[in-house]
Every structure is written in C-alpha cells, then in structure tokens.
Amino acid sequence: MPASALEGIDESTWVDVIQKMDEVYSQLIDDEIELEKKNAELEQSQQFIFSVLSAMSDVLLVCNERGVIEETNAALCELVGRTDAELHGTSLYELLADPLSVERARTVLGNTNPARRGEGLELNLFDAQRQSVPVDANCTPRVAASGRRVGTVFVARPTAEIKRAYHELRSAHEALKRAQQQLLHSEKMASLGRLVAGVAHELNNPISFVLGNVHALSRYSNRLRAYLAAVHAGEPAEQLQALRGKLRIDHILDDLPSLIEGTLEGAQRTADIVNSLKRFSAMDPEDRIPVDLNEVIKRAIHWIGKGAVPDFEMRWQPGPPLMVMGSAGQLQQVLMNLLQNAQDATAAHGKADKLVSIETEVVENCVRLHLRDNGPGIAPEHLSHVFDPFFTTKPVGKGTGLGLSISYGIVEHHGGVLSVCNQIDAGAEFLLELPLAH
Ligand SMILES: Nc1ncnc2c1ncn2[C@@H]1O[C@H](COP(=O)(O)OP(=O)(O)OP(=O)(O)O)[C@@H](O)[C@H]1O
Ligand SMILES: [Mg+2]
Numbered sequence: 141m142p143a144s145a146l147e148g149i150d151e152s153t154w155v156d157v158i159q160k161m162d163e164v165y166s167q168l169i170d171d172e173i174e175l176e177k178k179n180a181e182l183e184q185s186q187q188f189i190f191s192v193l194s195a196m197s198d199v200l201l202v203c204n205e206r207g208v209i210e211e212t213n214a215a216l217c218e219l220v221g222r223t224d225a226e227l228h229g230t231s232l233y234e235l236l237a238d239p240l241s242v243e244r245a246r247t248v249l250g251n252t253n254p255a256r257r258g259e260g261l262e263l264n265l266f267d268a269q270r271q272s273v274p275v276d277a278n279c280t281p282r283v284a285a286s287g288r289r290v291g292t293v294f295v296a297r298p299t300a301e302i303k304r305a306y307h308e309l310r311s312a313h314e315a316l317k318r319a320q321q322q323l324l325h326s327e328k329m330a331s332l333g334r335l336v337a338g339v340a341h342e343l344n345n346p347i348s349f350v351l352g353n354v355h356a357l358s359r360y361s362n363r364l365r366a367y368l369a370a371v372h373a374g375e376p377a378e379q380l381q382a383l384r385g386k387l388r389i390d391h392i393l394d395d396l397p398s399l400i401e402g403t404l405e406g407a408q409r410t411a412d413i414v415n416s417l418k419r420f421s422a423m424d425p426e427d428r429i430p431v432d433l434n435e436v437i438k439r440a441i442h443w444i445g446k447g448a449v450p451d452f453e454m455r456w457q458p459g460p461p462l463m464v465m466g467s468a469g470q471l472q473q474v475l476m477n478l479l480q481n482a483q484d485a486t487a488a489h490g491k492a493d494k495l496v497s498i499e500t501e502v503v504e505n506c507v508r509l510h511l512r513d514n515g516p517g518i519a520p521e522h523l524s525h526v527f528d529p530f531f532t533t534k535p536v537g538k539g540t541g542l543g544l545s546i547s548y549g550i551v552e553h554h555g556g557v558l559s560v561c562n563q564i565d566a567g568a569e570f571l572l573e574l575p576l577a578h
Contacts, residue, residue: 194213194214196213196214198215198296199216199219199265199275199294199295199296199297199298200213200215200216200293201216201232201235201296202282202294203291203292205249205290205291205292206249207231207232208230208231208232209228209231209232219265219267219268219298220268221267221268221269232245232249232294233245233246235265236263236264236265236266237265237266237273238264241265244261244262245261248261248279252289257280258278258279259279260276261276261279262274262277262299263275263277263296265296273298274298275296275297275298275299276296276299276302278296279292279293280295339413342413342530343410343413345409346406346407346410346413347406347410349402349403349406350403350407350410353399353400353406360392360395360396360399363387363389363392364387364389364392367380367383367384367387367389370383413542417542429465429466429468430463430465430577431468431471431577432461432462432463433464433507433509433574434462436475437475437498439468439472440475440476443472444476444479444483450483451487451494452487452495452496453495455496456497456498459500462500462507463577464554464556464574464576465575466553467554470553470554471554473547473550474547474550474572475511477543478570480543481543482496482511482515482568483496484515484534484538485513485515485516485567485568486513486514486515488515489514489515489516491515494514495513496511496514497510497512498510502576506556506573506576507573507575507576508571509571509572509573509574510569511569511570512563512569512570513567513568514567515566515567517562517566518560518568523561526544526560528541529541529542530542531545544558551572551574554574555574555575556572556575557571558571558572558573559571559573
C-alpha cells in the first residue's frame with residue numbers, strides 16, 4: 141500500500157482492522173474444527189453401515205431403475221466371486237443365471253407402483269464358478285428424499301442351504317418316527333410277553349394236574365384190561381382173587397372217582413381261563429344297543445345271589461333309567477365281577493355286618509356308579525396292580541386274577557373308565573363311569 145494511501149488512517153482504525161481479522165481467523169478455525177468433527181462422524185457412520193452390510197449373511201444388492209449396481213455387500217461378493225469395485229456400475233442382469241430370472245427381475249424393476257413392503261422373488265444367480273445358485277429374494281423399492289423411486293434393494297438368501305436343512309430335519313423326523321414305532325412295537329411285544337407268560341403260568345397248573353391224572357388213568361386202564369382179560373378167560377376164582385390183589389384193582393376202583401373228578405376240574409379250569417381270555421377281545425360296535433344300567437345292576441345282583449346265598453347286605457335303590465350304549469351282557473359281567481370281589485372281600489374280613497352298596501349319579505353327560513364294600517380295602521402297594529391280568533391275592537383255585545382286567549377292558553370299549561380307591565373308613569370303592577346314550 142503506498143504510504144500516501146495510509147496517511148490519514150489513525151491507529152484506532154488499525155486496531156479495529158486487526159481485531160476483525162482475528163475474529164475472522166478464529167471463526168475459520170472453529171469452522172475447520174466443526175468440519176473435521178462432521179467428517180469424522182460421517183466416516184464413522186459409513187464404517188458402521190459397511191460393517192453392518194458386511195456382517196449380513198443375506199446377500200444385498202442395490203441397483204438403480206435401469207438395473208445398474210450401486211451397492212453390494214460382502215455376502216454377495218463372496219457368492220458371485222467378484223469384488224465390490226468390480227460389481228459397481230455393472231448390470232444386475234449379468235448376475236442372473238437364466239432367462240426366467242432375468243424376466244422376473246425386469247418385471248420388478250419395471251413396476252411403476254411397487255409395494256413398499258417389497259415382494260418375494262425366486263431367482264437364480266451365477267456363483268463364482270458360473271454355477272446357478274437358487275436364492276429367495278425380497279425386492280423393496282428405494283425412494284429418494286423427494287419421494288421419487290430411484291432404484292431397488294434386493295435382499296436374498298440362498299435356498300439350497302435352507303432346503304438341505306429342511307431335508308435333514310425331515311429325515312431326522314422320519315428316523316424319530318421309526319424309532320417311536322419300534323418302541324411302541326417292543327412295548328406291545330413286552331405286554332404280550334407278560335400276558336403270554338401269565339397265561340402259561342395259569343394254564344400250567346391245571347394242565348399238569350390233568351396230565352398227571354391221565355397218566356395214572358392210562359396205567360390203571362392197562363391193569364383193568366389185564367384183569368378183565370382174566371375174567372373173560374374164565375380163570376378160577378382163587379386165581380382171579382390173587383390177580384385182583386396183585387393188580388390192586390380195589391385201590392384203582394377207589395381212586396377212579398377222584399381221578400376223574402380232578403381231571404374234570406382241571407379241564408374245567410383250563411376252559412374257564414380260555415373263556416375269560418376270549419372276553420378280552422373287542423366288542424363288535426354293531427352289538428351296541430341302548431341299555432338301562434338299572435336293569436344291569438338288578439340282574440347282576442340276582443345272579444350273584446344264585447351262586448351262593450350272599451351273606452352280605454346289599455344296598456341299592458333303582459332310580460330313573462340310566463341309558464348307556466353297549467352290551468347288556470358285558471356290562472352285567474363287569475358288575476358281577478365287582479360284586480363277586482366285594483362279596484369275597486367282606487367274607488374274608490369276617491365282620492358281622494357285611495355291607496355292599498351301589499349308588500348312581502349323573503354328572504354332565506356321564507353316569508357314575510359307586511360300588512362300595514366294608515371289607516378290608518386294598519393294600520396301597522396293590523392299588524396300581526388290581527387291573528393287571530392275573531393279579532390276585534386269592535388262594536389258588538379261588539381267583540384267576542382276570543376279573544378286574546377283563547372288566548377294565550369292557551368298560552374301556554364302552555368309552556368309559558373303571559377306577560378304584562379305598563374309602564376313608566376302610567373298604568374298597570370302585571367307580572364305574574360310562575357316557576350316557578344321546
Ligand atoms: N372289593 C375289593 N376289596 C379288596 N380287594 C379287592 C376288591 N376287589 C378286588 N380286590 C383285589 O384285586 C385282586 C384282583 O381282582 P380280580 O377280580 O381281578 O381277580 P380275583 O378276584 O382275584 O380273581 P377272579 O376275579 O379272576 O376270580 C383281588 O385278588 C383282590 O386282591
Ligand atoms: Mg374277581
């Protein structure tokens with residue numbers, strides 16, 4: 141500045157200028173600092189977005205409305221075997237492995253009114269080895285701040301992996317089902333085994349009894365035949381007498397009735413067991429008819445009285461009809477089994493006033509029958525076994541242990557439940573529940 145120009149400017153003006161310059165400079169520094177801060181923040185958020193995109197296991201592809209790739213993520217680069225830089229600016233259609241995928245992508249990009257929530261699409265991409273990889277894509281429109289659609293965002297997941305996982309799951313499920321069936325089968329076989337063992341055990345007794353008797357009868361018949369031959373041959377009386385003694389004919393004659401009776405009894409017991417087993421089989425659904433439970437109870441009480449004069453007091457009041465669907469005969473058998481057990485229990489207990497009672501009630505769509513006795517009740521350790529086939533606490537020859545298990549099966553076939561408990565003041569209580577006929 142020429143000295144003449146500076147003339148006339150006093151010192152205070154200079155101070156003002158220098159102050160202004162200072163202010164401008166410090167403003168500049170502040171702006172610079174602010175800019176750097178903003179820049180760092182921008183970089184940080186870019187880094188954040190990049191890390192999120194890289195962490196995504198799903199494939200991400202962003203393209204403009206013409207299908208030119210603008211953004212990718214690591215999963216896509218890895219899948220197609222190309223870098224982000226290589227993909228940038230190239231066409232999305234180059235990555236599609238077949239004409240159908242190209243057509244689908246074209247339809248999505250060409251849609252002028254796309255759904256904001258995106259739409260699902262099955263596409264085939266080329267992988268690094270130019271093999272076709274099926275992916276399940278979701279395409280969402282990318283909208284600029286102005287609200288105009290500027291492109292599409294594809295998020296896709298290779299389905300081969302999912303399909304493989306699904307197949308593995310399916311075969312694991314199949315294997316599990318097979319294992320379950322096997323388990324069920326072996327459980328059935330085990331129950332059958334227990335039943336067969338029980339039957340064999342039960343039958344063994346009377347059969348060996350019958351067998352022993354028949355062997356004896358066969359020996360006796362040989363001796364009788366020898367004696368009869370001598371008689372028919374007209375042997376002299378003394379010789380016959382001697383032979384009679386030698387062959388122990390009198391002993392045979394004494395023994396015969398009990399041998400025959402025992403054989404008959406054994407055979408009868410075998411027949412009883414077989415008959416009981418027969419009743420295990422399911423009832424024919426066509427045999428079901430409406431049955432009044434009152435009638436069944438009446439008949440069961442009548443028949444129990446026929447066997448041996450009951451020495452217990454029977455308490456029961458017939459009420460209004462209690463209609464159930466089923467077989468009157470089988471239900472009567474259940475009641476007779478229960479009554480017989482109650483009679484046995486009270487008799488064994490030896491109380492003076494032996495009492496058996498039946499009470500019925502209707503609860504919702506069911507009829508409930510309570511059969512109580514004042515016998516000794518059932519030992520706690522036996523409670524869970526009384527319905528098992530061949531479980532009995534009665535002496536040999538008295539009970540087969542089939543009564544309750546058969547009754548249980550019958551009630552089950554009638555759509556009902558048979559259960560047992562002990563009453564508080566001793567004695568057993570059986571509860572028979574049956575659905576009422578409609
Ligand atoms: N009212 C009852 N009181 C006490 N115990 C009972 C009663 N009813 C059944 N039990 C017990 O349950 C067992 C099994 O009964 P279940 O009717 O199945 O066979 P069982 O009476 O022994 O022989 P079966 O009925 O074949 O002649 C009986 O041996 C007895 O121990
Ligand atoms: Mg019984």
